[in-house]
Amino acid sequence: MVVRNKATIADVARVAGVSTATAGRVLGGYGYTSDEMKDQVQKAARQLGYRPNALARGLITGKTRTLGVVAGDIQNPFYASVLRGISNVAEADGFGLLITNSDESRSKEVQSVELLAQKQVDGLIVTPSDTRKARHLHNLLSMEIPLVLIDRAVAGLSVDRVAADNIAAGEQAVRHLFEAGHRRIGIIAELVEDEGDGLAAFLARAASGDPMEAEALYPSWQRLLGYVRAHRIAGVAVDPRLVFRAGSYSAEAAQVGVPLLLGLSDPPTALFTTDGTMSEGAMRAITALNLSIPRDLSLVCFDDLDWMSFMQPGISTMSQPRLAMGEAAARMLLERIQGENCPPRTVLLPAELISRGSVLRRVLDPAV
Amino acid sequence: MVVRNKATIADVARVAGVSTATAGRVLGGYGYTSDEMKDQVQKAARQLGYRPNALARGLITGKTRTLGVVAGDIQNPFYASVLRGISNVAEADGFGLLITNSDESRSKEVQSVELLAQKQVDGLIVTPSDTRKARHLHNLLSMEIPLVLIDRAVAGLSVDRVAADNIAAGEQAVRHLFEAGHRRIGIIAELVEDEGDGLAAFLARAASGDPMEAEALYPSWQRLLGYVRAHRIAGVAVDPRLVFRAGSYSAEAAQVGVPLLLGLSDPPTALFTTDGTMSEGAMRAITALNLSIPRDLSLVCFDDLDWMSFMQPGISTMSQPRLAMGEAAARMLLERIQGENCPPRTVLLPAELISRGSVLRRVLDPAV
DNA sequence: CAGATATATGAGAACGTTCTCTGTTCATTG
DNA sequence: CAATGAACAGAGAACGTTCTCATATATCTG
Structure with missing residues (x-):
């Protein structure tokens, strides 16, 4: 034996x-x-x-029972959870998982996709790092390799896709702050790629109620759009100086924003951070400035990270179903692999407001 | 084209x-x-x-340029970082990564190893969930599939291995508390598998200075061993009632321990939590009990999780080089794949004490 | 009972590569 | 100038499976 x-x-x-x-x-x-x-x-x-020998079997059947995944960074809790979701359903169906990191770089993503394709994966799950240039992804389709996008869409690429309902979530987060009596609300967002004509133009168009092609926007832009909509509903004008653009997917970049916003002549009383990394950066800044939440500053984050529930006070946040997102993506992919041929589907999962102790109820100044 | x-x-x-x-x-x-x-x-x-077509190539060359990894749970920050480290060096060498979760279950691990072996991975990195029964791993060796163990060893299985120096780290953490004047120090540890003859016997043997076969111990037992050694050095007897055994790798199990230890007639003034999950559980309990750190309780954790640095106060912890552990393991594995034939190596990486604000300096009661 | 069908086995092709072997050319060498 | 060997190209085997096809028997079906 x-x-x-x-x-x-x-x-x-x-x-x-x-x-x-x-x-x-x-x-x-x-x-x-x-x-x-x-x-x-x-x-x-x-x-x-x-x-x-799965190689020999795969060579002749043309199926490897392996899925390829291009994530941004396994180490990031968001991707880690999404991967776990994917892994759960893949494992249940006896599929293997070939995982790579793109670090949000297009060239690394292209390289990853090529590697996975050469290894003959039966399908791919990708969080595209570029919402426009995606020839490598179009290429997959022409090769008839099933593809599912997570978290972001690609303009002109109509494939199965699963994401959080970022616009609604952003709106709800900020509305929550308005309801607590806040009027000046800062937002700390990644906003890495320029959506056409710059931040100012984006804000103007969003404020005017222009529906835009919001589907293909980066998540942070979508959440910003929700922020603007909440302002419109509340009848409060958006002050562009309250929008901090980190410009990269890093806590360090976000950290810079907090003192900047609080240093304004008319500083915000509350902050909305648009993802886990931005939230981490904001918390670092808050600690460094020795601020007390929610006394000195109210805070609503995006994505429920473990520490948010055991901080004192707990941090209110929009919880997105990361695990379910991964599971949904994997399920859709497996369906395609099994021959499902319906038109491309978009699954938007709702984010849920978890209200903890980081938002101060403000009594409104009657003069305003 | x-x-x-x-x-x-x-x-x-x-x-x-x-x-x-x-x-x-x-x-x-x-x-x-x-x-x-x-x-x-x-x-x-x-x-x-x-x-x-990598399948055809692999079939004839007998090499797939793919590594297999069996992790406990990708979602856990420890494994996420280790995986990222593995991924870094694998990617640099053009290797793919086939990743599975064992959830610390032996049967799932066996299943994973079988899957990866069938897919003809060139080598495997495993965090074994059982330190004794490991026929599936011995089997790999007899098939001449290179294997590297991370975080834990397996008795009687001599292969390359990388881990943190858990005993030294545990000792340093607890010594740090002794030096701050603490005398009653609680420990919250996983201690899932019975190391032979039970906790009491283990403590007795450890306290007597018995060197034991500490190499093949589970990490949490090793850290407990460090805890005992620090007591010996400090000349303080170990009180078994201060050792809380969670019994499973979950924050919930750890959470139970805090009120239990603090409810003792002579409660601890400080706590040592032996890994990230235990630390999270302890923090949840501390928040639930509305305790103030370090006033009501001092705390030293194990593994530096992101929130530990921006809590107020910051949490002192033994930081283990997770990324480096993954990188070292992958490098060793690649060397073996390239034909390196030296005797099995054990790489013990030191953990570093990061002193923040969670330990209260106590003035010693001269009566004690 | 003829004809169809389900069940069972084997021979050999096929999958898409790399490997081995044979053969040719051409420059180098003593 | 014969001998050597490096540089190159092609034919066909090999890797370990599954697939197709041919064949044979047993079991239904009308």
Whole structure:
């Protein structure tokens, strides 16, 4: 049973005294075989320590039972949870998972996709780092390799997609602050790629109620859009100076924003951070400035990270269903792999407001 | 260049007007080829959108340039970082990464290893969930599949291994508390599998200075061993009632321990939590009990999680180099894959005490 | 009972690469 | 100038499976 050199179907067949075809049928579980043969072959297989070679199987079937995933950064709790969701359904179906990091770089993403394609994955789940230039993704489609996008869309690429309902979530977060009596609300957002004509123009268009092609926007821009909408509903004009653009996906970049916003002549009384990384950066700044939440500053974050529930006070946040997002994406991908042929689907999962202790109820100044 | 059906070497050869052998040599980068042929073949390949099939290549070479990893849970920050470290070096060498979760269950681990082996990974990195029964791992060795262990060892399995120096780290953490004047120090540890004859016997043996086979102990037992050694150095007897055994790798289990320890007639003034999950559980309890750190309770954790640095006050902790652990493991594995044949190596990376504000300096009662 | 169908087995092709072997050319060498 | 060997190209085997096809028997079906 413990054997040094690996046994093949031919070896098993020889020992069992049958043809390789029969042995293959028994071990591969296809075609017809008699119980007698089954026993014989299985006994030989056990004896030789036979282990099927998935490469050979994949080569001939054209299926590897492996999914490829291009995540931004496994280490980031967002991707870690999404991956876990994907892993859960992949594992349940006996699929393997080939995982790479893009670090939000287009060239690394292209490289990853190429690697995964060469390894003949049956399908891919990608969080695209560029919402416009995506020839490598279009290429997959033309090769008929199923593709599911997570968290972001790509303009002109109509494939299955799952994301949080970022606009609604952003709106709800900020509305929550308005309802607590806040009027000057800062936002700390990534906003890395320029959506066409710059932040000012974006804010103007959003404030005017222009519906825009919000679907293909980056999540942070969508959440900003929600921020603007909440202002419109509250009848409060958006002050562009309250919008801090980190410009990169890092806590350090976000950290800079807090003292900047609070240093304004008319500083915000509350902050909305648009993702886990921005939230972490904001918290670092708040600690560094020795501010007390919610006395000195109210805070609503995005994405429920573990520490938010055991900080004192707890941090109110828009919780997005990361695990469910991963699971939904994997399920959609598996359906496509199994031949599902319906038009591309978009699954928008709602984020949920978890209200903890980081928002101060303000009595409104009647003069305003 | 954009082609629907995938092109093979034979297709490229036909278009280029050469033999498949020559086309293969050009595209595979082996053997002799003239520059003329190279141009011709590469042009044809580009034109057809040729993409090498790693399955076919792997089938014949016996190498897949893919590593398999069995982690406990990708979602856990510890594994997420370790994975990122592995990914960094794998990617630099052009290796793919097949990742699975074991959820610390032996049967899932066995299943994962089997899956990865069938997919013909060139080597495996495993965080074994059982330090004793590991036939599946011995099996890998007999098949000559390189294996590297992370975080834990397996008794009787001598392979490359990388881990934190848990005993020294545990000792340093607790010594730090002694030096701050604490005498009754609680420990919240996983201690899931019974190390032979139970906790009481373990404590007795450890306190007597018995060296034990500490190498093959679970990390939490090793950190407990450090805890005991620090007591010996400080000349303080270990009170078994101060050792809380969570019994499972979950924050909920850890959370229970805090009120239990604090409810003792002679409660601890400080706590040592032996990993990130235990720390999270302890923090939840501390928040629920509305305790103030370090006034009501001092705390030293293990593993530096992001929130520990921006809590108010910051949490002192033993920081283990998770990324470096993953990188070291991957490097060792790649060396083995490239034929390195030296005897099994053990890399113990030191953990570093990061002193923040969670430890109160106590003035010692002269009566004690 | 003829004909169809389900069940069972084996021989050998096929998947897309790399490897081995044979053969040719051409420059170098003593 | 014969001998050597490096540089190159092609034919075909090999990797370990599954697939197709041919064949044979047992079991239904009308």
